Amino acid sequence: MSDKTEQRETLLRVEHLCQYFGRLKAVDDVSFDIKKGEVFGLVGESGCGKTTTGRSILRIYDITSGSIYFRGKRICAGTLSYNEKIRAAKKALKDASDPAEIARLKEEIEQAKRDIQSARHDHRHSDEEFAKEEMERIRREYDEKIAQAPDAAAKEALRKKCAEKLRITKNTRLINQIQMIFQDPVASLNPRMTVREIIAEGLIIQGVRDKEYIDRKVYEILEMVGLTREHAGRYPHEFSGG
Numbered sequence: 001m002s003d004k005t006e007q008r009e010t011l012l013r014v015e016h017l018c019q020y021f022g023r024l025k026a027v028d029d030v031s032f033d034i035k036k037g038e039v040f041g042l043v044g045e046s047g048c049g050k051t052t053t054g055r056s057i058l059r060i061y062d063i064t065s066g067s068i069y070f071r072g073k074r075i076c077a078g079t080l081s082y083n084e085k086i087r088a089a090k091k092a093l094k095d096a097s098d099p100a101e102i103a104r105l106k107e108e109i110e111q112a113k114r115d116i117q118s119a120r121h122d123h124r125h126s127d128e129e130f131a132k133e134e135m136e137r138i139r140r141e142y143d144e145k146i147a148q149a150p151d152a153a154a155k156e157a158l159r160k161k162c163a164e165k166l167r168i169t170k171n172t173r174l175i176n177q178i179q180m181i182f183q184d185p186v187a188s189l190n191p192r193m194t195v196r197e198i199i200a201e202g203l204i205i206q207g208v209r210d211k212e213y214i215d216r217k218v219y220e221i222l223e224m225v226g227l228t229r230e231h232a233g234r235y236p237h238e239f240s241g242g
């Protein structure tokens with residue numbers, strides 16, 4: 001790993017992820033980090049748990065055990081490992097006679113209980129806390145921009161832009177930051193919608209109302225992936241599979 005990669009921000013951290021469906025252990029103790037700008041490939045035989053890992057990150061499931069962090073913030077946490085710790089410590093307590101050992105085991109149980117509380121808290125409140133932090137970040141960013149703006153008109157324009165961003169961010173969900181891209185265009189794209197409508201839909205759902213901004217974004221995204229703005233009016237079936 002180069003020095004440059006070392007310094008990059010860790011976007012996603014998966015720690016001891018377990019996802020069980022009853023007795024079936026679809027994902028069992030998986031850990032990895034993804035840094036900003038890095039392309040991360042997860043490879044393995046069919047049924048080894050790749051899709052389940054992705055779905056767990058998207059919080060489609062309540063994970064069984066382990067933690068997932070996004071930009072350093074824990075966004076989901078499971079409690080199985082803590083419950084197992086409690087069970088094991090309680091069992092050991094029955095046979096323990098040394099007072100120091102008993103105290104240690106009791107403290108272990110208390111710690112695991114605190115870990116469960118904290119996991120539940122992070123699981124429930126990560127969305128609202130994430131929105132709050134994002135709003136603070138936007139406020140700081142725009143305060144600085146406004147202070148540096150050359151005149152009153154520029155300051156006012158920035159204030160408006162900031163207010164619009166804050167309005168959208170207020171309802172932001174972590175899920176807006178992490179996306180799953182489905183590979184089969186026939187199954188995943190609505191055949192009755194144009195490319196423009198399909199791309200704009202996500203922005204509209206996120207609360208963007210400015211039509212000009214939406215158009216600009218749609219063209220920007222098309223160009224980013226090697227298409228042109230002329231493609232915006234087409235339907236999915238008007239593209240070749242490649």
Ligand SMILES: Nc1ncnc2c1ncn2[C@@H]1O[C@H](COP(=O)(O)OP(=O)(O)OP(=O)(O)O)[C@@H](O)[C@H]1O
Nearest residue numbers: 021024025026044045046047048049050051052053
């Ligand atoms: N919702 C579910 N309920 C029960 N079992 C499930 C569920 N989702 C997946 N599984 C099982 O979990 C295991 C992992 O499945 P997963 O789809 O994550 O594998 P995969 O690595 O994505 O496989 P593929 O390469 O075929 O896409 C499989 O045994 C699968 O049958």
Ligand SMILES: [Mg+2]
Nearest residue numbers: 047050051052
């Ligand atoms: Mg899969």
